[in-house]
Amino acid sequence: MTVQVPKLEYRHRVDDLLRTERLPHVWCPGCGIGITLQAFLRAVKALEAKGVVDRKQLVFVTGIGCTGRASGYVRLDGAHTPHGRPIAYAYGVKLANPKLVPVVFSGDGDLAGIGGNHLLHAARRNFDMLVIMVNNFNYALTGGQLAPTTPHGAYSTTTPKGNPERPMDVARLVAALGANYVARWSIHYPVHIEEAIKRALPRRGFRFIEVLSICPEIFGRHIGFRSPVDLYERLRKVSKVKKPKTLEEIKYDWENEITLGVFVDKDEPGYMESICSVYNYDWCNELPERRWSKQ
Amino acid sequence: MARREFLTGNEAMAEAAIAAGLRVFIGYPITPASDLFEYLAEKLPSYGGIVFQAEDEIASINALVGATYAGAKAMTATSGPGFSLMAESLGLAAMLEAPIVIVYNMRTGPSTGIATGTGQGDVMQSRWASHGHYGVVVYSPWSVQEAYNLVVKAFDTAWRLRVPTIVLSDAVIAHTRELAVVYEPGEVKVADRKPPREPPGEFKPFKPDPDDLVPPMAFYGEGYAVLAESLAHDERGYYTTDPENYERLVRRLEGKITRNKHHVVSSEARYTEDAETVIVAFGTLARSALALVKDLRKQGKKVGLWRPVSIWPLDEEGLSKAVEHADRVIVAEMNLGQLYREIARILGPTGRKIELVPVLTPELPGPDELLGYFEKAGVEI
Structure with missing residues (x-):
């Protein structure tokens, strides 16, 4: 006997930006990556509707890890690069065709761990790209090992007696290096994430948005929050939206406060315009960043 | 116009890259390749190209791959220690069939070795540095003129076969001054990509032509939504663990060099x-x-x-x-x-x-x- 399954013609508003034939995706139930990705895709559609960006300009670059798998689902020019290298790959894209807009979408282990050197120098150069870092506090795809963002004392598969190290506050670090835009939100604020991307995507220089995410299946299970709801509530409790006046007011402390908000929002010339101040390339007047700049 | 110049190997290789249409040079300082970088930093911008100093060689090679996908002829220059750092993404370049060119000036190894000395210890490293089985093409010059010719040839091979191509020179060539005939851009023959023949939606970025096993290449920004997938991928660029697809892919990465050997080998x-x-x-x-x-x-x-x-x-x-x-x-x-x-x-x-x-x-x-x-x-x- 053959069972006829009716085909559901369900369309989502961002489907045209997805390789829907690749779905379902690999992410676990309760994972926050999808919330972040959807916020990005909604922002792209909103900016496109306003004529600010054209999807053909965007190059969506990811590294290795759970978040890195996003490039396999997004219907844009893109790359799924080796572990830690999406920012490095994005340099080449921008240098080769300055009319393109690289968007790096990757995890905390990829960008702040193995790829940390590229993150530092891209921020220092104010290199023209948007980086969205989904921070799930651990190396999830490989089974829950310690990440540079894992809270002090937290159990992981490589720190079975608790993390003896201090974590890195990546957003604060990037802010200290002089990036044009730095914000940190959590998946509890999908509208804020989308608004941040809408503001940071059409912007010159280095733009960095950290999104605190929940990973109940891998991170949560080792610290006693295996239920997505419990981990969601635990992260919400510690996340505090603020307007810090100094870098010192930005906190990354799992026990007391992880500061959310927009930490830097400025419009200084990015790397590409800086080289245009030295060399008169024929593309200098066609830089999208020049069009977007307030000056 | 062709002209004769008294150049070091590094200067000649830089001139060759300009003549071959170099748009993006990405480097990191290392002996004995830094002066090639310095020469291009002076000269390449006047030809409309960009020179970028990366934070390390890992950044260099990944940026090179991205640059070729965005449509630029791209090159780096390094020596053994730098090439060792590039190993992982040499495999990326092979897997993505990115036509990058690497000038590799051998020095005395292993490890930091004797930075100012010459050597030939990297024959195997130039071929097998990265994990897994893949193909690369490696040329080795014996004079300044040949170093010039082989850099031009390397761009031709890289773009004709979509394969990372290495010019395995050494510290002696790098810094020896000899007469060499050099040309301007447009005066040397270098292959360009085969552009896509199907419209977006139908074009498959890793579907090879049956005769030369080389897939046509769509650049970023052309509307093809090309995914450069470092995972094992099918003709669409989609990750798959399918054993038959895997075998076909890996055999082709090396097989396209064998198939086009008449363009490649020389002695x-x-x-x-x-x-x-x-x-x-x-x-x-x-x-x-x-x-x-x-x-x-x-x-x-x-x-x-x-x-x-x-x-x-x-x-x-x-x-x-x-x-x-x-x-x-x-x-x-x-x-x-x-x-x-x-x-x-x-x-x-x-x-x-x-x-x-x-x-x-x-x-x-x-x-x-x-x-x-x-x-x-x-x-x-």
Whole structure:
């Protein structure tokens, strides 16, 4: 006997930006990556509707890890690069065709761990790209090992007696290096994430948005929050939206406060315009960043 | 217009890259390749190209791959330690079929070794640095002029086959000044990509043409939504663990080089027509070997030289022809036997005696000194 399954013609508003034939995706139930990705895709559609960006300009670059798998689902020019290298790959894209807009979408282990050197120098150069870092506090795809963002004392598969190290506050670090835009939100604020991307995507220089995410299946299970709801509530409790006046007011402390908000929002010339101040390339007047700049 | 200039190898290779249409150079300082970088930093912007100093060689090679996907002819220059750092993404370039060019000036290894010395210790590293099985093309020049020609050739091979291509030079070529004929952009022949023939939506970025096994290439920004997938991928660029797809992909990454060998391989034979003994040497050491062959010829000895210009793959037919009348083949190289293994693999079954003369020194030996290494190795000639 053959069972006829009716085909559901369900369309989502961002489907045209997805390789829907690749779905379902690999992410676990309760994972926050999808919330972040959807916020990005909604922002792209909103900016496109306003004529600010054209999807053909965007190059969506990811590294290795759970978040890195996003490039396999997004219907844009893109790359799924080796572990830690999406920012490095994005340099080449921008240098080769300055009319393109690289968007790096990757995890905390990829960008702040193995790829940390590229993150530092891209921020220092104010290199023209948007980086969205989904921070799930651990190396999830490989089974829950310690990440540079894992809270002090937290159990992981490589720190079975608790993390003896201090974590890195990546957003604060990037802010200290002089990036044009730095914000940190959590998946509890999908509208804020989308608004941040809408503001940071059409912007010159280095733009960095950290999104605190929940990973109940891998991170949560080792610290006693295996239920997505419990981990969601635990992260919400510690996340505090603020307007810090100094870098010192930005906190990354799992026990007391992880500061959310927009930490830097400025419009200084990015790397590409800086080289245009030295060399008169024929593309200098066609830089999208020049069009977007307030000056 | 062609012009003659008195250039170092590094300057000549930089000139060759400009003539070949270089748009993006990405480098990290390292001896003996930094002055190639410096030369381009002065000159490339006036040709509309960009020079970028990366934070490390890992960034360099990943950026190069991104640059080729965005449509630019792109190159870096490095030496052994830098190339070691590039190893992982050399595999990326092979997997994504990114036409990157790497000038690789060998110095004395291993490790930091002798930074200012020369060497030939990286024959195997140039071919097998990255994990998994993949294909690359490696050329090795013996003069400043040939270094120039081979950089042009490297761009042609890289873009014709969509394969990472390496010019395996050394510290001697890098800093030796010789006369070389150089050209301007447009005056040398370099292949361009094969553009997509199907519209977006139908085009498959990793679908090879059946004749040359090379897929046409869509650039970023052209509306094709190209996914450069480092995972094992199908013709659409989508990750798959399918065993048949995997076998087809990996066989093709190497097979497209074999299929197009006539564009790739190159070698030179000197005094081999009647040679009973053939010395095999490559790069700058082949110059000392040629001088030694000439000295030995004056003594009436029937000695010849065979010099591979493409190291990976080797011109096996050229080698077989060169040793036609020889019952002895002596491989002299500045390591403990790397090219030797390949020569032994090819000629071993023919029953010829294949001997190794290791030349372990940070300085290029002259012909008399080279003869000393023959004696040291117990190889009579």
